[in-house]
Amino acid sequence: MNRSDIQVLQSVREHPALSILLPTHRGHTDNRQDAIRLRNLMDQAAERLLSKFPKREVQPVLQNLETLTNQIDYRHLSDGLALFVGREFARQMYLPFTVKERVIINDTFATRDLVHALNRPPRGVLAPRRLHPERR
Secondary structure (H helix, E strand, O other): OOHHHHHHHHHOOOOOEEEEEEEOOOOOOOOHHHHHHHHHHHHHHHHHHHHHOOHHHHHHHHHHHHHHHHOOOHHHOOOEEEEEEOOOOEEEEEEOOOOOOEEEEEOOOOOHHHHHHHHOOOOOOOOOOOOOOOOO
8 A cells, every 4th residue: 555546546536435444364264254244344335325325326336346355365364454446446455554344435435544554654663753952
């Protein structure tokens, strides 16, 4: 994930724009539940979309979501997973940080967590300290 990935996501204006964020597990034995939790979030997203929009409007979104999730490699997950889906857009991102599990439906994709992670220093790296001028 880099700044240009975020800019692409932020430039997409679709209604509805579906964002699914999910904390995941790196270890193969721990990540078996990730697929089940993602399926539950997908069901929640479909239910919410179908309650707010006509089926013909959300069918392309749900189809893109299904196609995208079929491409996920659960053996090589990181700390988080983000799916961004619209009628004409679908992208998954393996995140090197944990996110809160949620489904967001809006006019734009939910990129706040990505921007925050991009602007914070990596683990183990301290932020630069401000030097104070010597007092006389």
